[in-house]
Amino acid sequence: EVQLVESGGGLVQPGGSLRLSCVASRFTFSSYAMSWVRQAPGKGLECVSMISGTGRSTHYADSVKGRFTISRDNSKNTLYLQMDTLRAEDTARYYCVKQLTMIVVAPGDAFDIWGQGTMVSVSP
Amino acid sequence: QTVVTQEPSLSVSPGGTVTLTCGLSSGSVSTSNYPSWYQQTPGQAPRTLIYSSNTRSSGVPDRFSGSFLGNKAALTITGAQADDESDYYCVLYLTSGMIFGGGTKLTVL
Numbered sequence: 001e002v003q004l005v006e007s008g009g010g011l012v013q014p015g016g017s018l019r020l021s022c023v024a025s026r027f028t029f030s031s032y033a034m035s036w037v038r039q040a041p042g043k044g045l046e047c048v049s050m051i052s053g054t055g056r057s058t059h060y061a062d063s064v065k066g067r068f069t070i071s072r073d074n075s076k077n078t079l080y081l082q083m084d085t086l087r088a089e090d091t092a093r094y095y096c097v098k099q100l101t102m103i104v105v106a107p108g109d110a111f112d113i114w115g116q117g118t119m120v121s122v123s124p
Numbered sequence: 125q126t127v128v129t130q131e132p133s134l135s136v137s138p139g140g141t142v143t144l145t146c147g148l149s150s151g152s153v154s155t156s157n158y159p160s161w162y163q164q165t166p167g168q169a170p171r172t173l174i175y176s177s178n179t180r181s182s183g184v185p186d187r188f189s190g191s192f193l194g195n196k197a198a199l200t201i202t203g204a205q206a207d208d209e210s211d212y213y214c215v216l217y218l219t220s221g222m223i224f225g226g227g228t229k230l231t232v233l
Binding site: 047059098 | 156160162164168170171172175176181182213216217220221223224225226227
């Protein structure tokens with residue numbers, strides 16, 4: 001069974017940084033695009049970033065552009081999200097998600113397999 | 125900026141049928157938007173139900189089906205069960221990316 005395990009969440013002050021990791025198993029990691037989807041407490045879902053299977057293409061939501069950086073290490077089956085200049089509104093559970101396709105924002109793509117998420121809290 | 129719209133809340137009786145919809149603030153939803161649907165029960169991660177309008181994800185019972193209703197995508201649940209009580213999100217493929225709707229809270233009562 002495909003497994004995604006996130007880590008790296010925690011409490012950080014506004015303006016601080018945090019790096020999330022997601023270790024994938026039981027599928028060919030490099031063959032699929034991956035995403036980070038977040039959910040603020042009591043709110044809906046928002047895709048903040050996507051990366052292609054090769055890692056060469058990325059996509060960011062306007063809300064995080066210039067502050068967050070997505071990357072992956074296919075040799076370690078690991079996805080990352082570097083979050084800088086954090087704001088209170090970045091407080092959310094962050095889910096690592098396997099996509100259906102290899103390409104970023106591709107026609108026919110969908111969010112496929114979800115991890116359990118890691119909680120990020122930004123507060124003084 | 126185009127917004128993906130969903131009913132904030134709906135209710136269904138046990139054993140009944142309910143249809144949730146997913147629209148656009150401007151324009152119609154079509155197969156080119158590749159609608160997908162996700163279920164999230166309280167305290168749990170989302171689960172993928174439907175992708176590419178009407179393809180069920182692995183392990184999803186055929187009580188869940190995707191279609192189009194007028195100018196919107198639709199998710200129909202037949203024979204509703206107590207554990208169908210969840211939040212349901214749709215996603216549409218737009219030029220700006222894959223955009224989530226605000227979600228529908230489904231109550232089974």
